[in-house]
Structures are given as C-alpha cells and as structure tokens.
Amino acid sequence: MPSKLLTDYPWTTGPVIINAPMAGFAGSALAMAVTQAGGIGTIGSADNITALGTDLQAVADAFSSPSSSYLSASTFYQSTGLLPVGVGMLLFLTTIDAVVPVLQPHPPAFLWLFAAPTLSDYAPWATALRAALPQTRIWIQVGSATAATEVARTAAPDVLVIQGSDAGGHGFARGASVISLLPETAVRLAADPSVEQAGTNITLVAAGGIVEGRGAAAALALGAAGVVMGTRFLAANETVVHSTYRAAMLSTSDGALDTARAPVFDELKGPTIWPPLYDGRAIASLSYLDWTNGVDIEVIRQRYAEAATRDNMGFSDRAPVWAGTGVALVNEVQPARDIVRSVREGTKKALRKALEAI
Ligand SMILES: Cc1cc2nc3c(=O)[nH]c(=O)nc-3n(C[C@H](O)[C@H](O)[C@H](O)COP(=O)(O)O)c2cc1C
Known part of the structure; x- marks a missing residue:
C-alpha cells in the first residue's frame, strides 16, 4: 500500500x-x-x-x-x-x-x-x-x-x-x-x-x-x-x-564512540532547563569526557564558558555538537x-x- x-x-x-x-x-x-x-x-x-x-x-x-x-x-x-x-x-x-x-x-x-x-x-x-x-x-x-x-x-x-x-x-x-x-x-x-x-x-x-x-x-x-x-x-x-560545528561532524569516524547520549550536554550553561523526560545525543566532547571522569560540574561549566568565548564558540571541543549515531x-x-x-x-x-x- x-x-x-x-x-x-x-x-x-x-x-x-x-x-x-x-x-x-x-x-x-x-x-x-x-x-x-x-x-x-x-x-x-x-x-x-x-x-x-x-x-x-x-x-x-x-x-x-x-x-x-x-x-x-x-x-x-x-x-x-x-x-x-x-x-x-x-x-x-x-x-x-x-x-x-x-x-x-x-x-x-x-x-x-x-x-x-x-x-x-x-x-x-x-x-x-x-x-x-x-x-x-x-x-x-x-x-x-x-x-x-x-x-x-x-x-x-x-x-x-x-x-x-x-x-x-x-x-x-x-x-x-x-x-x-x-x-x-x-x-x-x-x-x-x-x-x-x-x-x-x-x-x-x-x-x-x-x-x-x-x-x-x-x-x-x-x-x-x-x-x-x-x-x-x-x-x-x-x-x-557554524563552520566549526560542521567540521566536528565531518571529522567523526565512529558513531558509537564519537557520539554519546548524556545529560551533561544540557548542564553546561547552568542547570538544565529541559524537562526530566529528555536528554540529548551529541559528539563525545571534552565536556562529556570530563563528566564521565567525574570532574565536578562547576569545573566543566567553567571550562565550557572559556571555550565558548572563542571564535569557534567551543564547537571544536567543549560545546554541544548535537548529532546522531549516523554522523560518521x-x-x-x-x-x-x-x-x-x-x-x-x-x-x-x-x-x-x-x-x-x-
Ligand atoms: C541539531 C539538532 C537539533 C534538533 N532540534 C530539534 C527540535 O528543535 N525539535 C525536535 O522536535 N527535534 C529536534 N531534533 C531531533 C530530530 O527531530 C530528530 O529526531 C533527529 O534528528 C533524528 O535523528 P538523526 O539526527 O540521527 O537523523 C534535533 C536534532 C538535531 C541533530
């Protein structure tokens, strides 16, 4: 049909x-x-x-x-x-x-x-x-x-x-x-x-x-x-x-390892505003790695805030680059x-x- x-x-x-x-x-x-x-x-x-x-x-x-x-x-x-x-x-x-x-x-x-x-x-x-x-x-x-x-x-x-x-x-x-x-x-x-x-x-x-x-x-x-x-x-x-966002996407080679679903992506600017039903999948950034290593969220936020002031807005390493597992x-x-x-x-x-x- x-x-x-x-x-x-x-x-x-x-x-x-x-x-x-x-x-x-x-x-x-x-x-x-x-x-x-x-x-x-x-x-x-x-x-x-x-x-x-x-x-x-x-x-x-x-x-x-x-x-x-x-x-x-x-x-x-x-x-x-x-x-x-x-x-x-x-x-x-x-x-x-x-x-x-x-x-x-x-x-x-x-x-x-x-x-x-x-x-x-x-x-x-x-x-x-x-x-x-x-x-x-x-x-x-x-x-x-x-x-x-x-x-x-x-x-x-x-x-x-x-x-x-x-x-x-x-x-x-x-x-x-x-x-x-x-x-x-x-x-x-x-x-x-x-x-x-x-x-x-x-x-x-x-x-x-x-x-x-x-x-x-x-x-x-x-x-x-x-x-x-x-x-x-x-x-x-x-x-x-953003061009750096796109470059980060295009540089991935493994959708399983290079992306992750985690609440930390919504916590970078401060406590999440998203309802508890949701989280997000993004490129497994340094922010994500810090979070998996147990780094304090305030430290992760501080590192993100510094990265976000750069021309590339932190998309090369710490800002969320939302992407699915198919990205590679x-x-x-x-x-x-x-x-x-x-x-x-x-x-x-x-x-x-x-x-x-x-
Ligand atoms: C960068 C990005 C932004 C998104 N924004 C929204 C949104 O504003 N509203 C929405 O309903 N879904 C949003 N989604 C989720 C999509 O609706 C969709 O479920 C998802 O992209 C499908 O998976 P894929 O990215 O692997 O194709 C977004 C997804 C991405 C990647």
Whole structure:
C-alpha cells in the first residue's frame, strides 16, 4: 500500500524523506529546498517567534510567486492555503498564545510537537491548535511505545514520529533503537482498544540514526511511512550551522564512540532547563569526557564558558555538537536537494539488494 504521506502531502515523491525541524538550524531555506525536491520540509522553532514569522513569510512568498519553480508544492499552497512545509515546536519553551498569532496568517501543512513537560500536555495543545488552524495536521514525536499509545489516545495525532535513541539532539532519556521501537509501537497501537475508540488512523514515521539509503530502507521495512533525518541535513548547504560545528561532524569516524547520549550536554550553561523526560545525543566532547571522569560540574561549566568565548564558540571541543549515531556516515556538505534525491535512490537500491539476498 503506498504511503499515506504521498496523498496527504501531494507534492512528495516516495520514499518520503523529511528533514527534522531542528530549532536554530532548520529555517525556511532548508524547508523549501527539501519540499522542492519532493520531500517534506520543516522549520524548527524554539522561543524566537519573530524568526518563525520571517521564515513563514519567506515560504509563503516563494510558493505564491507565479514564476515559482516549486510547481506542485505551489499548487498545494494555492489550492489549500497551507504552506507546503511543517513547523516544529518545543512545547516546554513556548505557549499556545505566543505561537497561534504567528501561525494563523500562514498556516503550515502540519505542526510537529515535541518536548512537552509531560505526555498529558499534548492533548490541550492539539485541541487548541486544531481549533485555531483547522486544516493543519498534527505530528507528535515520541520515544517509547507507551508514550505513543498514551499520546494516540489523548491527542489523536495524524502522524507519530517514532524517534529511536540513535537520534541526534534531544530525545527520550529512556529509549530504544528505532529497529525495535517502531514495530513494537505499531503492535501496541493496533492492540489498544482505546486508541481505536479515539478514531485515529495514525501514520508512523521513523527517526534516529538514519542518514542514507540503507537506513531509510530499513525504516520502510520496519513499517514506516516516511523517513526523518536530522543529522544528515546538518550537512546541507541550506542549514544554519557554524563552520566549526560542521567540521566536528565531518571529522567523526565512529558513531558509537564519537557520539554519546548524556545529560551533561544540557548542564553546561547552568542547570538544565529541559524537562526530566529528555536528554540529548551529541559528539563525545571534552565536556562529556570530563563528566564521565567525574570532574565536578562547576569545573566543566567553567571550562565550557572559556571555550565558548572563542571564535569557534567551543564547537571544536567543549560545546554541544548535537548529532546522531549516523554522523560518521556523513562525509560531505551538499545541497538539500541532492541529499533528498540520493537517499531516495539509495533506498530503492538497498531494498532491491535486500530482496536479491533472499
Ligand atoms: C541539531 C539538532 C537539533 C534538533 N532540534 C530539534 C527540535 O528543535 N525539535 C525536535 O522536535 N527535534 C529536534 N531534533 C531531533 C530530530 O527531530 C530528530 O529526531 C533527529 O534528528 C533524528 O535523528 P538523526 O539526527 O540521527 O537523523 C534535533 C536534532 C538535531 C541533530
């Protein structure tokens, strides 16, 4: 059965590739390039509502222009009034009242909700957003089957992003690789009578550790309707990334040893502001090594603060360089369009090869 994403987001070409809404990194340039290439582009947003407004305006301008080269995405925009991109929001950093006035003039095709302080926070957000933006779909990112079923029951999202623990950036502190998480979640959702009663028909997409065609093929084999990539798109020309951050990513050679999930990355500027449900995966920096060696957190903070004053902002050694376990397979900076196309083609090739092997 073809992916539901192909009909819900009709400018897309399968297999559907989605860029993660990485706040501070994924702006309108990346989202538009991914959408234009037949993927699903997203903009990441944290607490800078003005920047979000500017990004939404840029997308609206690009897709409403009669000379636009974004043909089928433009048709979608002009016929639905929805921007052919999604917007990610980190719920612990913002409020419904702050975001709705910015979203209403340019409603996106979907909102991607993540990082609510507790799972019960998603339902009031989903209700308020549906009332304010009735055509905009709701995606929610979770990292356990239990969270997926609770959120499915209470918030009835259109899409659940199943984020495995290999993911770069923030995710559930207690998690599992997407390889078991996605099928387990599908089984749990199908078996849960209260999810069925909520009348939901939820599409699952996979995130975490996927950077090229082989990983994307695996995600499709697991039952995902689409594939989310964050780390791979950090190496897109259109992403906003400090050059030293990018150099640190490109210099990795072992995703297992060169990255780590740890709370220390959120403790460098002072006590973490993240809710306890979450921690993050980043390059195993000197800050991380100090932490594993039992160095006092105040000393680690002091060393970070000194490094952060340098031109490279400490990305060469002490600042968090958020990246997933797939980072060692990311070896070049490319236009987002080329990433989408090569992963799409690589996925088909990997699936054909897998079939030949049986
Ligand atoms: C630099 C970076 C920033 C991220 N920022 C966000 C964010 O703002 N909101 C969000 O929902 N997820 C965020 N994520 C997590 C992604 O949504 C996604 O789960 C992850 O990138 C997938 O794993 P991968 O990086 O291995 O592809 C971020 C990830 C990275 C690498």
